[in-house]
Amino acid sequence: MQLPDRGPRHLPLLGHLPQLAIDPIKFLSQLPQRYGDVVPLRIGVSKTLFINRPELIQQLLRDRNCFRSEESRIGLRSFLGNGLLTTEGSQHLRHRRLMAPAFHRERFREYGALMSEETYSELTRWGGNQTRDVREDMTRLTYAIVSKALFNMENSVQSTHEADEVGKALQEVLPWMLLGAALAGVAPWLPVIYPPHARRSLKKLRGLVQDIIVRRRREGGDRGDLLSMLLAARDEDGQPMNDADICDETLTLLMAGHDTTASTMTWALHLLAQHPQLQAAVADQVLAATQQGQARVTTELLPQMPLVRQVIDETLRMFPVVWVGDRTPQRPTSLGPYTIPAGTRVLFAMFVTQRDARYFPDPERFDPGRFAPDRMKQIPDGAYMPFGGGVHLCIGNHFALMEAQIILAALLSRFTFRSVPNHRVRLDPQVVLSPHGALPMIVHERSRSTHQTCKSSQLIST
Numbered sequence: 001m002q003l004p005d006r007g008p009r010h011l012p013l014l015g016h017l018p019q020l021a022i023d024p025i026k027f028l029s030q031l032p033q034r035y036g037d038v039v040p041l042r043i044g045v046s047k048t049l050f051i052n053r054p055e056l057i058q059q060l061l062r063d064r065n066c067f068r069s070e071e072s073r074i075g076l077r078s079f080l081g082n083g084l085l086t087t088e089g090s091q092h093l094r095h096r097r098l099m100a101p102a103f104h105r106e107r108f109r110e111y112g113a114l115m116s117e118e119t120y121s122e123l124t125r126w127g128g129n130q131t132r133d134v135r136e137d138m139t140r141l142t143y144a145i146v147s148k149a150l151f152n153m154e155n156s157v158q159s160t161h162e163a164d165e166v167g168k169a170l171q172e173v174l175p176w177m178l179l180g181a182a183l184a185g186v187a188p189w190l191p192v193i194y195p196p197h198a199r200r201s202l203k204k205l206r207g208l209v210q211d212i213i214v215r216r217r218r219e220g221g222d223r224g225d226l227l228s229m230l231l232a233a234r235d236e237d238g239q240p241m242n243d244a245d246i247c248d249e250t251l252t253l254l255m256a257g258h259d260t261t262a263s264t265m266t267w268a269l270h271l272l273a274q275h276p277q278l279q280a281a282v283a284d285q286v287l288a289a290t291q292q293g294q295a296r297v298t299t300e301l302l303p304q305m306p307l308v309r310q311v312i313d314e315t316l317r318m319f320p321v322v323w324v325g326d327r328t329p330q331r332p333t334s335l336g337p338y339t340i341p342a343g344t345r346v347l348f349a350m351f352v353t354q355r356d357a358r359y360f361p362d363p364e365r366f367d368p369g370r371f372a373p374d375r376m377k378q379i380p381d382g383a384y385m386p387f388g389g390g391v392h393l394c395i396g397n398h399f400a401l402m403e404a405q406i407i408l409a410a411l412l413s414r415f416t417f418r419s420v421p422n423h424r425v426r427l428d429p430q431v432v433l434s435p436h437g438a439l440p441m442i443v444h445e446r447s448r449s450t451h452q453t454c455k456s457s458q459l460i461s462t
Contacts, residue, residue: 075181
């Protein structure tokens, strides 16, 4: 079957393209409403097909003939090199297989202990009743977790100093990388250019990471961290990754391992602040599992607080950190009843599909009960994909989910969160979907004597 004719087949460069660049979420959300679930477009010089049908998205992601487009990778590659987020085919498969042992569930007890330790260490910095920028707090915390998971499970002056230096350089260059990647998606003919200070930061960042890799390879041994696993990994021919590949994958894990989780946690706190009864219900479960906050949140306790996981899942539905994706078939391929010519960029948006009322009734309502076991069965395959799918399913998805649950549970065991009156929260849809600017919240130490209760069972079934 040929592609449908309806749709804005030609988007003038000076017409729709600025709208796509300025408010891409609004632009893509309107396409299914106006033209249906399969919409042919021409964005600038690129032939593009936008799809919003779960079964087609699922089929697209599972097709090994379909690669992520050059437009979606060029901006990331300028910063991350040839890591998992920027490679395809045999190179991507080799790296993914080499990295898989680092994310095996057998190591998760160690990672969970690290996450808990770093979270409670962060909470000692928080005072009593105050207004805090939770986005800044979550960025600092998630970087502390991923840098220690990557570079050293043990505490040392040297590793702490190195992690701090890497973090400073990363924060200087990251906004430019995200901007470059976003612009490349809509205007791939523009070069990815960093300003001088960002280029210096990128050079410093790569130099710091390479120095750590060279020293660790020379020292040898397994420190129980992700870098040790990368250095020890061997492919089926017994060949390791070279230092340049390890540097690229380390930068990929640093970026993807903290910015995404920080955004998820920021959105989760924002949503819970708007729903105080639900926030109280989640806290009830956490306090019951931790003996009224006397015990720390651990991976072993997470099954006793299912609402925490449901809040994270619903947060990822409403604000998927990677909110848009694409694939380009390398040769003509079938997608459902349609024939897709080679080289056609096929675009899909998790933000749009995960707010489609056909798959999520009353989609603008924050309802963690959607992810109660009985209701999850009603969600069709391909309608909920916060970590992507197919060969590019996020390799650290279980790591990220465990981290988010531990952080959220620990926070709610100690504090309550309220929105700052009249503060407008806006979306910043770059590579990662974050709030635009700071997100201040009113934070109070939790008073167990006046803690408001709400039956968890009532909220789970809503």
